[in-house]
Amino acid sequence: MKTSDVSESSTATLEGMIGSMYEINGLQSPESPMLLSVLSDLATFTDYPLQKVIHELHGLATMRTAPAPTLEDFYNDVPMPKGLTKEGIKAALDATQEMMAVLNHEIKLFTGKYLHELIQGNNYSGLVSNLLTVAIGDHTIYKPYHDQKHPDLMNDIDNIGLEIKASNKVAKGGEGHNGTNGWHMIACYNLNQESGQIQFTHIEIAELNGMKSTAVSDWKYVGSNVNEEGTQRTETYTTTPEGTWKLRHGSVYINSILWPNWSNLSKQAWRGGEIPQHSPWYKSKSI
Numbered sequence: 001m002k003t004s005d006v007s008e009s010s011t012a013t014l015e016g017m018i019g020s021m022y023e024i025n026g027l028q029s030p031e032s033p034m035l036l037s038v039l040s041d042l043a044t045f046t047d048y049p050l051q052k053v054i055h056e057l058h059g060l061a062t063m064r065t066a067p068a069p070t071l072e073d074f075y076n077d078v079p080m081p082k083g084l085t086k087e088g089i090k091a092a093l094d095a096t097q098e099m100m101a102v103l104n105h106e107i108k109l110f111t112g113k114y115l116h117e118l119i120q121g122n123n124y125s126g127l128v129s130n131l132l133t134v135a136i137g138d139h140t141i142y143k144p145y146h147d148q149k150h151p152d153l154m155n156d157i158d159n160i161g162l163e164i165k166a167s168n169k170v171a172k173g174g175e176g177h178n179g180t181n182g183w184h185m186i187a188c189y190n191l192n193q194e195s196g197q198i199q200f201t202h203i204e205i206a207e208l209n210g211m212k213s214t215a216v217s218d219w220k221y222v223g224s225n226v227n228e229e230g231t232q233r234t235e236t237y238t239t240t241p242e243g244t245w246k247l248r249h250g251s252v253y254i255n256s257i258l259w260p261n262w263s264n265l266s267k268q269a270w271r272g273g274e275i276p277q278h279s280p281w282y283k284s285k286s287i
Contacts, residue, residue: 017060018042021053055102064105067097067197071255077278078252080205081142081162081183083155086252088140093187093200093253095135100128104196114196121168124191128198129166132187136164150180170202170259173244179219179237181210186247190258203253206246211237218243242273249279 018038019029025046030038039057043050058064070093074086104115116124133152137143142153142162151161163180165172166187174184188202208218219237239247275282 014061017057021056021060059102059105062105062109064101065195065197067094067101068199070094070097070200070253071257073256074253075251075278075280078205078250078280079207079278080252081155081160081207082158083141083160084162084205085140088136089203089253091139092132092135093203095138096128096132097198097200099131099135100198108196116191116193116196125166125168128189129164129187132166133164136162150178151182171248172204174208174219174239174247176219176237177234179211179217179221181208181213183207184247190255199255199258200253201255201258202251204247204250205252206243206250208239208243208246216242218246245273249276249281251280254280 015032015034018034021042022029022038025042027042027045030041039053040050043053046053070090072090074090076086100115107113107115107118111118115127119127129152133144136153141157142155145151145154145161150163152164153162154160155162161182163176163182163184164187165175165184166189167175168189168191170188170190172186172188174186184206186202186204187200188204189198190201191198209215211217211219211221218239220240222236222238
């Protein structure tokens with residue numbers, strides 16, 4: 001079902017909002033006075049659950065702003081695990097942005113504060129990661145596997161796993177608690193402090209060698225010491241320079257609006273070997 005940013009709506013009445021929802025979806029607005037059945041009728045016409053229709057009406061009535069859609073800035077040559085497509089990734093990114101917009105809107109109505117003002121940054125990124133995992137499961141053949149075990153998603157047809165991590169730091173390397181083998185996706189996002197909404201800026205995908213791999217591992221162990229306050233962070237693994245090199249050259253999506261000078265950033269020229277042909281930074285030697 002198609003919806004519209006309420007800021008573009010010129011009506012303040014409930015009937016007017018319902019009429020706008022009909023028109024947005026290419027349908028003729030019901031006559032006034034409207035019967036209660038207009039919402040169930042709209043659900044039937046658009047093939048969406050009634051609860052979704054009511055949810056969108058609530059968003060219009062409470063002035064929820066729709067998130068900006070993901071751009072078409074995908075790099076087709078970047079290797080991805082079998083069965084994963086850029087169309088599926090884009091749909092999952094948009095769905096995650098919408099879910100976060102709804103959460104932030106509702107929490108702001110209830111508490112007067114946005115979600116990022118109420119929880120720690122690592123917990124916020126963890127929530128984005130979890131919602132993205134669910135969204136990828138809804139839009140691709142990769143389905144949620146386990147919330148506590150590796151991997152996060154599994155393509156049961158080809159027996160291929162995919163681990164998901166979200167970060168508010170662009171060009172983020174890999175980080176995890178196990179240094180696992182297989183495919184990894186790092187989803188970097190921008191958090192708008194004024195609206196509380198997120199927009200994905202950068203998606204990295206690469207197949208990494210785990211700590212237990214027979215090949216040279218793309219992970220290194222990071223110890224954890226007790227700080228002055230007597231607390232200790234969870235022990236983690238981060239990618240080596242070579243592992244980070246794989247991820248960054250596996251940049252399948254780069255938001256050119258939020259990062260217009262991305263291709264010119266000298267810090268993106270890392271060690272790790274010759275730039276692979278699938279990389280967004282590859283330049284043919286024949287040119």
